[in-house]
Amino acid sequence: MNVDAKTYRKLSTNEMAKFVARGYLMFEGLTPPELTEQYLTESTGAGVAEVPAGTPLSAAYAPGTALRGLVDTPAIRGILDSLVGADPVVDHHFVHLTLGREQREAFGMKDTFPSQHWHQDSTIDTRAGFDVQIMWYPHEVTLEMGGTRYLPGSHLRVVSEAAIGRYQNIRGQRHVVCPAGSLLVLHHGMWHGGGSNRSETTRHMIKIRIHPTVAQQQLWDLSDFSEADRKQRAIFWQLAARPEGDLHDILCEYQPWYEADTGRLEFVNRIRLFRYLLGDDTFDADYWLTRLEFPPEKRL
Amino acid sequence: MQRQNVLVLYLGDSALDSPVIAWSYWDGTGTERRMAGDQDEPPYPNGLAALRDGWRLLQTSQLMPHYPGTETQTSYLKYEFMFEQIVEVP
Numbered sequence: 001m002n003v004d005a006k007t008y009r010k011l012s013t014n015e016m017a018k019f020v021a022r023g024y025l026m027f028e029g030l031t032p033p034e035l036t037e038q039y040l041t042e043s044t045g046a047g048v049a050e051v052p053a054g055t056p057l058s059a060a061y062a063p064g065t066a067l068r069g070l071v072d073t074p075a076i077r078g079i080l081d082s083l084v085g086a087d088p089v090v091d092h093h094f095v096h097l098t099l100g101r102e103q104r105e106a107f108g109m110k111d112t113f114p115s116q117h118w119h120q121d122s123t124i125d126t127r128a129g130f131d132v133q134i135m136w137y138p139h140e141v142t143l144e145m146g147g148t149r150y151l152p153g154s155h156l157r158v159v160s161e162a163a164i165g166r167y168q169n170i171r172g173q174r175h176v177v178c179p180a181g182s183l184l185v186l187h188h189g190m191w192h193g194g195g196s197n198r199s200e201t202t203r204h205m206i207k208i209r210i211h212p213t214v215a216q217q218q219l220w221d222l223s224d225f226s227e228a229d230r231k232q233r234a235i236f237w238q239l240a241a242r243p244e245g246d247l248h249d250i251l252c253e254y255q256p257w258y259e260a261d262t263g264r265l266e267f268v269n270r271i272r273l274f275r276y277l278l279g280d281d282t283f284d285a286d287y288w289l290t291r292l293e294f295p296p297e298k299r300l
Numbered sequence: 301m302q303r304q305n306v307l308v309l310y311l312g313d314s315a316l317d318s319p320v321i322a323w324s325y326w327d328g329t330g331t332e333r334r335m336a337g338d339q340d341e342p343p344y345p346n347g348l349a350a351l352r353d354g355w356r357l358l359q360t361s362q363l364m365p366h367y368p369g370t371e372t373q374t375s376y377l378k379y380e381f382m383f384e385q386i387v388e389v390p
Contacts, residue, residue: 114335149337157374167310167377168324169339193336257321259378260313268372 001027008074010221011082013229017250019083020274023155023187031073031181036138039066040204043095043138048206051090057210060090067093067206070136079185082220083132084212091131091209098146098194100201115146116193117165121209124160128276129216131188133209139180145203146195147176148184153255155189156269164191172256217279235286248285264288303328305385307355309347310377314363316347322377329389347381355383 003009019025042048042065051060061068070076080088098113121133141147151173175195176184186192188209197203229247242249251274252267267288275283284290310322320342325334344350351357361380
């Protein structure tokens, strides 16, 4: 997704629906080179300061620092305002470093570090809303550098942190390969893990987990949402191709790793999340919840 | 001397000939270093193909009733098939 860093813009309904369905939004090359270079200088010099959990994001980073520049970037403020609303707080941040060959050998280590097991951050979390985790890549990440691995559509699975470490590879898994200044915005439930750095150079990334302090309802730009988006359409037996970008198509996007039966349950859970964000428990996509809710008083 | 290799396939439904959606390989001989995220395409299209290639099926996951109140919750990969291969090592 290409956006102008200097422009404040809230997410559209389609972008929100993509976040609900896939659990992530990727903004490639979002921040300018001077900010990423400043971050690399700071993080490898004096280091990144500690931030107590629960500190307002607006007060978490000292003026003039790269991280303050990051969270004050107009485009990023628009993204965060859309997802977690005004006045969010920092849960934590973490500086990720994966040593390349040169630094590894300087420490007397011959072998590359293995990749990190699949995991979901924090612990079992069943609330209706979500935290976001922003991952900022201050330099170009090549495939060899082992950028973050993540699994689209995994964020609504209720699992216990590293219990999923038994899985090595999953169809549809993605590896971050991106230009400098890219920002990956994740739902807190996204299955992910760091890759093995097989390159010469050390890989840097910083993750900030951001927690809302307001109800996450109708926070985005709803100007592209219309009554037509509430209407049901023919399902399964369809005679004509449907227009690109249909909201129901986005919410019911399939992932190649879903079991035949659980893929449908993912749609149910996504629609339930979208209802929460919309503040409307009558919304449905492709009839997945309506058929389960008869009589209608028994909404899920 | 013998060693055991273990292959775990996660399938699209409870049938052994359904498609592979996830997989893990554990090398008991110590000749291969495998890790998370090291392969984007599965070693077999489905579980039956592994059987026909000589892997012995050790265990499959049970079909469990859905606990009341959590019927629509999704969680761990459901259809796990564990295979072994016994190999001679010097």
